[in-house]
Amino acid sequence: MAAATLKNIQKCPTSYVLAIQDTLNAFQGKWKMPIIGTLLFGKKRFKEIEREIPKITPRMLSQELKDLEMNGIISRTVYATSPVTVEYELTKSGKQLSKVVEAMLEWGLQHRRANMLELLPILQTKTA
């Protein structure tokens, strides 16, 4: 099961396309990646997340947290304190997203290296 499922896509196109769609959905919009990213470092409360993600509004954060919860990526735990304490945490499945993020990081880094090498001659004629 480990590798090269992609080349078998013609065997089962529909469910493969749906699976990829699901992953894309997990990161959709401006705020889901930062939220997942910050929760990869451990469970956090609403205000903590809000503080760690610059410029996010409580409306957006609330909306995205609900969305991620509905999709089984995070779980929400309410503690019966007063006022209530609420903690958000990645589910088992949510934590597995680190593998996808890892692949994204790897690609992004190599892509930047590749593009830099391509731009280098241009930069040299500019400074020469």
Place this chain on the structure above:
Amino acid sequence: MAAATLKNIQKCPTSYVLAIQDTLNAFQGKWKMPIIGTLLFGKKRFKEIEREIPKITPRMLSQELKDLEMNGIISRTVYATSPVTVEYELTKSGKQLSKVVEAMLEWGLQHRRANMLELLPILQTKTA
């Protein structure tokens, strides 16, 4: 260089965040994944891509192809036939996106399996 760059993110947060952002950008919007997906099977002409992606309009296809070209993910080759023949192909870097798609596929499949197991008891009480 192979693995576990994520846990070193605190060493170099900015460039890591930018790298992940780049990858996210590569797939941004409704149409980039289908376009990249179809080009992973080989170079194609404009109308071919249009035919293979249901409901895409030429305006959207044109816009997204330009975007992907500017980002160094695909290359555009014009042949001096009349009328012109144009071929789109993934760049070396673009082809590497298959690794990311692979990771997305893998996560999506496992996530669906996990969620199905979770929903199974509910389905059973419904049908019982």
Place this chain on the structure above:
DNA sequence: TATAGCAGTATACTTTAGTATACTGCTATC
């Protein structure tokens, strides 16, 4: 000579995503 296919572009529009601002009830601290 009319029609269809290629590789798109132009204009106008609708839909969705995201922002701004103000507000809720609750309680601990100043």
Place this chain on the structure above:
DNA sequence: GATAGCAGTATACTAAAGTATACTGCTATA
């Protein structure tokens, strides 16, 4: 008794993304 923090919600708005429809010049085929 006023203020601040928690965990959000409500209303109104702007900006971005995507759609619909029609059109271009070119040429091979019917």
